Amino acid sequence: MGFADISIQEIAEDFNVHVDEVLRLCDQMRISYQHPQTRLALEDAKAIMSHLLAQEQKSNS
Template sequence: MGFADLSIADIAAEYRLAVSDVMQICTRLDITYRDEGTNLALEDAKAVMLEILGRAQDPAEGDCARARPC
């Protein structure tokens, strides 16, 4: 499995989320990480981003709807 050049902090910044929110998603998806600087495997990064985008499209998620990339 290849690695994306995206860390947890990079994903948080891209989607304007708190780093802790992205870490919670990683934990929920059973993605292993050490800290916010951890570069994610390509499939893991895709899974996290899909989760964020799915939450952004669901109006029932409230504040998560702001998690759209600019």
């Protein structure tokens, strides 16, 4: 599995959500991390971003 060049904190910033929300998603998806600066595996980053995009689209409907 490759690594995405993006951290939990960067995902939170890119999607304008609090870092705690991304950490909660990591916990729900059983994605391990040590701190908000943790670089994520590519598949994990994609899963989190897909979830955040779906939430964003849902709230815009």
